[in-house]
Structure formats: C-alpha cells, structure tokens
Amino acid sequence: MLPTRTTARTEGCAACSDTVRVVPSARPAVDVVAPVAGDAALVRAVLARLRGLERRDGDTVTVVDNRGVGVEDPDVLVATAVRTSYHARNRGAARGTAPWLLFLDADVDPPADLLDRLFSPVPGEHVGVLAGAVRDSDPGPRGTAAERYAHLKSSMSQETTLARDRGRFAFAQTANAAVRRSAFVVVGGFREEVRSGGDADLCFRLAAAGWALERRPDAAVVHRNRTTVRAMLGQRFRHGTGAAWLAAEHPGALPARRWPGLLAWGVRRAGAGVRAGLRGDRDAALVGLLDGPAVWAFELGRRVPNRELPAAGRARRGGPSAPGGPGAAHRSDGPPDARDGDGPPLDPGPDGQ
Template identity: 30%
Template sequence: MTLPHGYVIELDRHTRVLDDGRALLGGYPTRLLRLTPRARALLTGRTLRVRERAGAVLADRLLATGLAHPVVSALPPNDPKDTVTYVIPVRDRPDQLGRALASIRATTTDAPVIVVDDASHDPAPVAAVAARHHARVLPLADNLGPAGARNAGLREVTTPYVVFVDSDIVLAPDTVGVLLRHFADPAVVMAVPRISALPGPDSERWLGRYESARSSLDLGRHPAAVRTGTPVSWVPSACMLVRTDALIKADGFDAGMRVGEDVDLCWRLTGAGGRIRYEPAVQAAHEHRVELADWFRRKAVYGTGAHPLARRHPDNIAPAILAPWSAAMLVALLAQRRWSLPVAGGLAAVATVRNAQKLKGIAHPLPHAARFTALGSLASLTQGAALLTRHWWPLTAVGCLASRRVRRATAVAALTDVALETLGRGPELTRLDPVRYAVARRLDDLAYGSGVWLSALKGRSTAALRPRVVRAAARPRSPLPQARACPRGDARPRRTPAA
C-alpha cells in the first residue's frame, strides 16, 4: 500500500531541519534522519507533495516516525455519501440524543444512522426521538455498556466507514468530511476530531471553564499520529471515524471493558500496523460534566480502567516512562541533599555528551544535544510531578505527614504542574483564574488517582502504578538510509491514557 499522488505532508512543528536540509531531527522517539540528495529534492521548504514512488516512500517514512503530518486541507476529498454509517450508543438521555441526531442530519440527510438503545429504563422517548430524525433503533434487552452497544451497532453496518458518536456530542458540519480525507492514506484505520466543550450556561460555571481548558477528552491543538509512548497515545471514543473492515478484523471493541475500551482499541489497531490520525482542524462539541460530585465520580471511573488495561497491555500502561539517566536525575532531585543538584547536572551532562555522539556527522551537534537533553529533563520532571500528585497521591499524602522533604517536593510539583499547564494551554485558560484552576487540577488528580488505586487493589496488582525505565529504542527498519533512534527518555511529555 502506497500513498497516492497528490498526497501532501508537512514537517511537525518540533522537527528541526539541519545542515541545509541534509538531516531531520524530531519524531517520537526522537531520531536523526539523514536524507540523500534525491530525498532532499523532494521537500519544498517544510512540505512534500507525493508525485512519484520515491516521494511516497519518503512521505510514508516521515508519517510513520511522527516527523511530519498530513496537510488535511490539501488531501483529496472523500464524499461521505453512501460510505458512512453513524452509530450512537445511548441509555435514556433522549434530549441529548435528539441534539446529536439534529447535528448529524444538518450534515447529511441520507446517511444511515443506527441508535443502539442499551437497555434504557424508558425506551419510548428514545425511540420517538430516533423516529423524528429518521434513525433506526436497535434495542438491546440487556445493558452491555458502551463497548458492547457499539459492537452491536457495528454488526449492522454495511458501509466502508463507521462513525461512532456518543449521545452527548454535537457534530460540526464539516467534521466527518474532513476526517474522511485522512483515509487517502491506505494505512489509516481511524481518524478523530478534537473534542471541545459544548457552549452553554453550564460551560461558564467553574468546572465548566476548567473542562473547557483541560478536559480529559481534549487532546490539544496540534495534529498527531496516535501511538503509545507519544504525546497523543490514545483517542476517545466520544467521536471517531473508523474503517469498518479494520474494526471487524480487530473484533471491535472489547465488550468486557466498561471504561478504557477506546484506549484498548487504539493500542490494538496500532499494534496491528494501522495508523490513527488525531485531527484538531475539526471539532466535536461535548457536554462536559460540571456538577462537582458527578464530575469527580467520572474522573475516578476513568482511573478504574488502569488495571484492565495493564492486564491487556502491560508495556503501555506505565504512569511514567523514563530513560535510566532521567530516572536517576529524578531520584537525586527528590533526595534534596547538597549533592542533588551537582549529581543531576552531571547526569544531564553525560546524557548531552551521549546524545552529541549520536548526532555525529551533522554540524554543531552539541547545541542540538543540549536542547535534546533539556527537553528530556523537562519531560522527566513533568512525569515525576504527575507521579507525586496524581498516580501516587495516597503514598505522597502519607509521606507528607512524616517528611518535610516530601512536603516540599509535593508543593514544588503541584505549582510547577499548574505553571506548565498554564503555559501549554495558552488562551484557553484565560477564562479561569490560576487559583481555581489549581484547585480543579488537584481535585482531578485526586479523583483519577483514586480510580487507579481502586483498580489496582481490586486486581491485586501494581502494574498500573509502576514506572518503566527503558534504554534507547531499537533502531527501526527503514526504506531510507541512515535513520537512527535516540533515547526515548528525551521525548517530550506524553499524555497518560484515559486521563
């Protein structure tokens, strides 16, 4: 399978062009990719348009390594007519269902829509709303949960693509049409939009404004290839467009999972070689929870998916992934001794020298290696802060009672976390002052961490709580010469699954 002629990609914003275009540095895990003269000629600035087989091979390689992303506006259109079926799992909530169906019908009047009634307590209003919007109702006698309900709908799909839409989603008119463009790449099996907050009175409340800025379903402003160990390692099932045959081949969602089934599906699909694209150029609006008790409970439920995911994907669920040097640096800093900063600095210096050796052959490797190490240090500190305030908070709370050093480390971690979040989220945080944002952030961590610990205790396993220390990633096979992987610990911060 090759990319079609006319397919356009653009280098990722973090990808650096070195030595007048002779090498590229970036991706996940970060790597140095040296380009032959023929490959250099295929790039026009930071873009590449596929015009021949060599261009298709290079574009495919850049997409696979995260060095570049498709330019969705330049991809060939794919008409959704007769190609897409919408599947909406629902249990009661007829008002939200009606709103979701209206947004779909505003986009298309003839696409099949299947409403899977997951054993509603009062099925009559659901059926009435579905009939009003010319949707087919598939009633289930027993409550199967979101995964089982989606699978039931999938078995009725006959079109090449299926869109799963939750009942509390409102689709923008261009969302599905734009997502379909990504399937010009035959390796793409799923594409998802950015999940934004549904405007309304509730979105102006305190928690509504927090969710608008830092929803668990919002994966950011930048396009991404969805893979484990990257900043976007999973995508939510609130709205996803999937290639039907690929999903059937993967046996659909895991019906045994009531939470985390979307994470599991993403990891199974990418593990089988499929590509998933996160496309924030289009959005789907979600009605976020804003009542404190309901919101806190839902965040905890997200955390309970940790142990089932750890059983199915033990290598992917770690709350932190660190290189040996960055793990040692964290331990040194947490010790808070006189020798802590010199040891941390020494470890960073050694990592810089090693990274510079990996960059031999390019001009001025040391500054690039130093930047590389700084990003790795930031990623490690971010993950260490998350361990203290989120995943390990019960242990942290006990430690704070007994140790001034633990209290000091926790305070620094909490403040640093809010500062980095504020910088990273930009204008979206202007609607909520830093104090209330910090309070909501810590409550978010308490809820999610509680769910993780509950699942770990129930499963009698600490797998979802243990960080992973990994050495440099193995060099992947490449159709292009001289591609080298650098230590995974030097990658930028990753998002935690189902967080």
C-alpha cells in the first residue's frame, strides 16, 4: 500500500523539527531490541522509553538484560552467556518474528513516532538496512566539558559513519538502525564475541551479500552523552578496539593514523584551545583542548583486543554493572549501557595522519 500524507506534530522531541511528514498507511511489523548492561533501575528506564513508542499490530519491544539484574517483566529478556551487546542483540532478535528489527542503544531517547518515521517511505525489496539519525543531546552552556564537546563535535552522528568518502565501508550504528530480518538471518546476525564494531561488521557483510542501506534522516533519536571527560575517553578507547578489529577483518576499513603526526596535531589543537580560552570562547577552548586526547584515546584503543574483559578486569573497574574499558564504571559518568563501544569512529582528526 502506498504511503499517505498526514499532518503530525511531535511534542517534546528535540530530534524532530518538522511538523508535516509522510506516514505509511501500512508498514511492516517491527521487533524493537535494546541491550542493557546496567542496574535494575536502568533496565526499567530503558523499558519505559521503548514502551513509549507508538506501536501497531505485530510490533514488539524487548529489553535484553546482559547482566542478569533481576527485573521480571514479559518484555525483559535475560541473556548473560556472553557479556557483549551483540550477544544481547542476537538473543533479542531471535525472540521475535517480525519482518524487520530495530536496534536501539540504551542511552538514546526515541520519539514516539520513530517506527513510522523509519518506514516513510516504505523501503524497496533490495533494502536491508535503514539508518535512522542520531543527534547528540544539547546540554546547553552549563553542560559538562564532556557533554558540551560531544554535542559540538556531533560525536554520535550517523553522518560520520555514512559519509560518502567511506564508500563501501559506510555503515549504520545500532544506536538507531533497522535491519530486515531475512537479511539479518542469512548473514548470521552479529558476531557476538566482540565488544565494539559489530554494527559496522554487520553492515559490511550485508552489503557484500547485495543488500542496500538507506538513510532515514527524519527518524532521529537523541543520544545521551557521557558526562565526564574520563568516561568519554573510555568510550573512545573502546571505539578504537573495534576499529583495529574492523581493519583486520575488512582490509581498508578504518586504517590507523601515524603517531608522530598525530601527537604534533594534538599539541597544535591544544594551543588553539588555550588561545580560545584566553579570548573567553569556552566552546572553542573545549574543542581544542579535547580533540587531541579524544583521538589519542581512540588510537591507543587499537592496541587492546576487541573482546569482553575478564571478570577480574570488570571488578577492578566497578563490578559487573560497569561495561567497557577505562573510565566506564557505573559512577556518575552518565548512563551505563550495553553498547560497549558500538558507536562510530572518532571525528577524522588530522588529515593524512
């Protein structure tokens, strides 16, 4: 059935600016899956966000508890055999039967009409992935340095991973990505032994199998960024572990930068930040001072194996509710989740490095 034009208002959605959109009069059913590796309060909070989605017959929501924190609810699935977000996503996907899967991260806020927006227009039969938009939350001028930096750099934007110059290595982040179930099954789903980069790997394999990726810029979620610099750098470090793995698995994807030039570039950026601070330009100062450490953390992450930390390592970093690498413990650093570095590589940094 063809889409029909409908006037719709989205209230309270920072990611949605338009008020007139095309809504499919009939769209496929969708199984929504979000992995969580946090405490019971976070599991309940994520479940409440998913239940806020406008659903139609056949749609389901599943929160996958990757730590086993004891929340009993028909829409919560416990999957702790492998403590990675990709294992959790595979188990959540296997629970349903809808022709499409929507993967969301635990640290995003979706608008109520996200499902309708994703399927407007209705995708063709050759489309295997729909990349919804991801917009970093705006903390305002009083936000922490880490929050403000992520917002200014659009750190989680799908535009980073879908950029034209990526060519065959463009990919959709599982912060907001719909995947056709039949395509997902044919390629074997996510490779669940890795902590980071599984979304890119899935998209590369789907593209190799002949499936197309389409953007859905009007289907946007808002990403809640880390609130401390330590946590933000830990996230970038985890992204780096995934980048090294992807470069090995898919030659040509995410090549490493050269350290001598990278260090010099970081120092120059820090100098620009200091000068901006002396002028009273806080935003420019933050970007200049944090650009170097953010990219350095990413490149250093390449030196660490892309697999889940052993139990002892997790305990040293704050116990089983603290996924990921350095600085990711469940403190006041922002919402812990089961993403474990699923997001995009960092901003390009210095050209040619």
